[in-house]
Amino acid sequence: MRLVNRLLAALLSLALIALGVLVVTEVIAQRLGRRPAAVDWPRLYDWAQRTPWQQGSVRVACIALIALGLLLLAAELKPAKPSRLAVRSDTTDAAYTRRGVAATVRSAVSDVDGINSASVSVSRRKVKVEATTAGLQPFTAETLQEPATTAARQRLDTLELTDPPALSVHVSTRSR
Template sequence: MRITNRLLAFLLSLGLALGAVLVLIEIVAYAVGAKPIALNWPGLYRWASGTTWGSGIVRLIGVGLAVIGLLLLAAQLKPRRPDRLPLQPVDPATDAAITRRGLARTLRDAAVEVDGVHDAHVTVGRHLVRLRAEVPDGTAPSADSLHAAIASAAQHRLDALRLATAPALDVRIKTEEQQ
């Protein structure tokens, strides 16, 4: 959501800046006695002078702007996915947390340390951590023992972090041939 917010803010500021430049150009052109350059503002002024607030086009524009405003408000009120997962404090005066990326790296490292695991991919969700371990085809020990070893290593690392609300762990094994 942070990227969307930044993109919307950039587009809005760009539109306002371009609008300000257009108005400035038209003011200077009017001051020196030239015709309108980028915007036919005299025609727009005549149209606006003859249009009432109750006309259909004005109401349509108002409804459109209200809908856009409500959509932007709803987008801002939607809770963001937290970037940091809080840890259990050792001291009440301490606030500690781990980032999602840091947790993913830690669990990936724990999985890769298990014999027979070639690589691992970790996705950290709000309530679930998905760990996908890649093993070379035919070189790994039995799937059950490998799954148990990976799950144990990852769970041990997850428990050692002492997260305030620990997510569930989902471990899957994928042979390199299945990719």
């Protein structure tokens, strides 16, 4: 969500800068006695003066702006994905990053004989391990499923997390 917030902030700031430049150019053009530079604002001003708040176009614009504002508010209030997993400790406030947990589990699974590579994704509730074997036969993956799961489970247990996530390990053969 952090990326979306940054993109929205960048777009909003660029729009405000463009609007500011537009207002300055229009004021300069009006002060010099010239016609409007980019926007025919006198016509828009006249339309706004004779258009009541009850007109359909005004109501639709207001509803669209309210919906956009509520959508942005909901996006901002949505809780962020936790970046740390708390450690069980009475004396200190310690935690591991999700990236650190993924690296340590990946290391444990990769150390199992027969596992070529492993990719690990960590969320607050689940650790998902996808490992590949060097063998091409399906039984190779089946025989390495238990050792890979045991290695990942033991490594997670040594981290002593407050709320240990569920573990999901899938071992497959390398595709050609």
